[in-house]
Amino acid sequence: MRNFILLIALFFVTQWLLKKLRRANERSQAEARADARSDPRADSRTSGANTRTRSDANVGSAPQLLDPLIRCAQCGVHTPRSESVVVAGQRFCCADHARRYTAAPTGRDAR
Ligand SMILES: [Zn+2]
Numbered sequence: 001m002r003n004f005i006l007l008i009a010l011f012f013v014t015q016w017l018l019k020k021l022r023r024a025n026e027r028s029q030a031e032a033r034a035d036a037r038s039d040p041r042a043d044s045r046t047s048g049a050n051t052r053t054r055s056d057a058n059v060g061s062a063p064q065l066l067d068p069l070i071r072c073a074q075c076g077v078h079t080p081r082s083e084s085v086v087v088a089g090q091r092f093c094c095a096d097h098a099r100r101y102t103a104a105p106t107g108r109d110a111r
Helices: 002-036 044-065 095-103 105-109
Strands: 069-071 078-080 085-087 090-092
Touching: 085 095, 090 095
Parallel strands: none
Antiparallel strands: 069 078, 085 090
């Protein structure tokens, strides 16, 4: 009975691994195909759709892979990059601090 359960678990693990592998293969193949299609005039509609799906995939995978902490220019609190607000080349933890910083830009630097 125990072996049976182990077999089932093994089955699910292999299925999961295969799915993961297949997804990685599909992604690399799609990118290779998009790169190979160098002529922009040839069916621009499909290539446009391809670029859109590619960018979607990038957006979905980017926050999981790297989400570095950045320092708020106003209060110094470290915030994940995806949640930060960028105003005038400076990064902030929230829109309120960005507004306060731009309202008095020299107030903190003069200190
Ligand atoms: Zn802040």
